[in-house]
Amino acid sequence: MPDWSSPAYTAAEVARYHAAGWWSQTTLSDAVRRNAQRTPDKAGYVDYLGETSLTWREFDAAADATASRLAGVGVAAGDRIAVWHRDSAAIHVLFVAIERCGAVVVGIGARAGIREVSAILAASQSKLLITDEQRHSDATGLGIETLSIDALNTIAEIGMPAPQLGADDVFLINSTSGTTGLPKCVVHTQNRWHYFHQLAVANGKLSSDDVFLPIIPTPFGFGLWTSHTTPIHLGVTAVLLDRFSAAATCAAIEQYRVSVLCCVSTQLSMMMADGASREFDLSSLRVVFTGGEALPYRPAAEFEALTGAKILQFYGSNETGVLSGTTLDDPLDRRLRTGGRIVPEMAVRLFDGHADVTDTGRGQPACRGPATSLGYLNGTDHDKLFTPDGWMLMGDICEIDADGYLSVTGRTSDFILRGGKNISAAQVEDAVMTHPAIAVAAAVAMPDEVFGEKVCVFVELADVELAGVDSAGRLELPDLVEHLLGLGVSKELLPERLVVIDELPRSSGGKIAKGQLREQVSR
Template sequence: MSEYPPDVVAHHASGTWTAETIAAMVARNDPDRVAFIAPEGTFTWGEYDVLSSRLAQSYVDAGFAPGDRLAVLLTGGALTHVAYLAAQKAGLVTVGIGPRAGDAEIVHLLAKTGAVGLATRWSHRGRPGAEIAARCGAPRHVPLDLASLPAAGHPGPGLGADDLFFVNSTSGTTGLPKCVRQTMNNRKYFGPLAHAAGRFGPDEVFASVLPAPYGFGLWSAHVVPAMYGYPTVLTAEFDAAETLRLIEEHRVTVLCAVTAQFIMLLNSPAFATTDLSSLRVMFTGGERVPVERAREFEERTGCAVLQFYGSNEAGPLSVTTVDDPRTARLTTAGRPIPGARLRLLADGADVTAAGGPGQVAASGPGCTPGYLDDDAANAALFRPDGWLLTGDVATIDGGGYLSITGRIADFIIRGGHNVSALVVEEAVGGHPSVAQTAVVAVPDPVLGERVCAYVVTRDELTLDALRVHLDAAGVSKQNWPEYLVALPSLPLGTGGKVDKAALRADAARRFTA
């Protein structure tokens, strides 16, 4: 308990946190009802429970010990959740790696977390899993194959609800990703909130088309469906036409997708001819939700577009609900969640009562215990009084609705993923032709923002040549620029720093209609 914020005892006393684990939730569901409709097939709750126990036994047989950290690199599907649950049953901590991570990111996460191995399918996105493990320096490769599991399952008891059970990464401003610690109770906190916001009934059908290791994907596919016994439709990787087909075929009622994904659904030619009448609710976010596209989605499907505002570190801080007026639902981040203990801070003073603007800070049940083995990052994340700082600037109106007005950190939010401008700058700056670089966001109608690199070069450099260099360096594709502009010099502001505001304005003029 000493690792957690000081109000942990209060979370348990109020019933916000409980001792129930994800494994216990899976085991109490009707074993004959469907848990996952996935690329590998359809799995019942009973099959999910048994397969995860058998995989847990294989971890034990392989010599892994309780407390070990096991990195898992998988595309979406049922195997992802079987692997996560098996680790929990064997007492292992899962290090979730995004399916599109480059080798440099994998190397960093393996080293930072002290992972004892890298678990993959035999082949991951066209590359042998063993080759990825060897190239990235994993202590061992753990091939995941449901067809070759021990006959008997591991009896547990496994990890508890307050134990560290998952480590996922988040974009940082100091270079490579930081590692965020998660407990089951942190992620379970979303369940009752989502249930109330969407007014869930007993027969909902979920579809989560998000990468599973990140916060949104974790609660929407791994935790909340298990909490309520809902079947969940999964995809290997997002494809708009395939997602639309699955929604129609399986009569999905609750869709979970980042903003860029639902815009891609709207833009798909199949959208007009697909029966989406089953949809009641779509949870979206991860970036600014464009009002007109959200309104269009509601009008064309009849479902309510909802969002949680929060972060991987802070958990849910505010939420829109089906009972909110459409204007509030689509133009704000909803009302603050009382238990999240949200505050607005400006120059160290609490300006919440005045409605801000101020930086959002929180201290509640969804907050991470902190970054893994990173004192400097934790000192920046938490104030001395234990309040977590989000880096977002917000206001609260007279109706109690929160609106995000800016960001303190230098991030580009592309398709729901936080891309650190500094990370891209460091990668681009590693090219021998680049003398100086600055990275900014370009507004985009589908992805929200795209990445533009301004460079001062020593000799001619094309975007294609730069991408060849980044690929060879193992830089994750999410950290590749999509636009490249060469200038004789970068503009400077009055303080002598690069004037990124001028570059953003220039990029908007160049690349947006």
């Protein structure tokens, strides 16, 4: 039964979402069976450079077989089954099999460390942990029954799965993929992602003829709809990478004639900074969905010019879902410099502390609507996530213009306080990324005895030939500052320290782990 203990929805809202068609009675498991009947021999999931390629008939049969084995080892309705597995066809089969057992997936990112895994297992009270072979040895000592996927597939015990979940039931618990501290567990129904799926189809004019390449970790919000929800509901072919690299992504696009690429903004910047983007034929791309972080304008515009594809953004979070989105019909400047128009079905208010400042057009967004999650597991920190009257808060500061377009100007917790002046890290990063030598940038506060904090920027460099730097690949702070001043960038956004590193640290969700950078600069 649905869990309405969260303030996310009232019973009247649930009824309205169904009546409007934003929510459906069709589950992902139902959609898999439909695909197996309509297009049985069409490739469903393909592991790039792997051995697995499943047609929709094979996918459906594999999910049934896995569900029977799970039932045979005692998985019952309502159980929470943790999955710590690389991105592959197998993880999607496993998610559907768990759904067919009436159980709940606890999704753990493939790059999660033991400390994060332990915290998620404890918070979710998972009954069983299923891993791939690579992570199976790491899972020993976690105090939970553990099965590798290979061991599960050899189990002879066959059981009768409990009735599958409904579209309004809790089907997934995942983590926030935050950049600092331990993750919180977020509770999801299928329908909040079904709504998101419908919006993506409309904004990107998607069809079953598209070929998807999602390169965001599966269990997280962005990865969940791009690799699981939308490919299954549309019945497309989805090509999966075990691990992201610019070269592998470009090669996969060329080989499979990918038409829809789904990536976080950092990955897009890394592709443009890599020579592979010029070595492969990327002309099959039609749509690129990106987000998760601020989108740097320069590499995004260059990517569109190179490929002919259009980049679309959604603004939202794992908790809130989508608040705004861009469409294929939006002009370039709107698509790349804003998060798009506010979605009509999502009511949005703006706050400054506890004060409603919606009329000013600037503040911290809060929302209610069919895209929101049920919040955090067990109501943890709901006093911080929700306003007293039940609106779900974002952690950003945004502006909404007269035409309804939303722009993120900073995070409530991602400002550098220099001499009493709040400096947006996102604005610093966007300015720094205009330099052709820089592939990825992250701005953090650097402690200072006089000003309290100063601006420190960590960067990864682009390919030397593409960047136009000297043969040693050097970039010095004065060169960067001179470049920014030449563009007329505000002096308050100028970095005061530049740290060039081979690779910025990433969270298990693929975002830049700023917490680690802050610790480094503090030392």
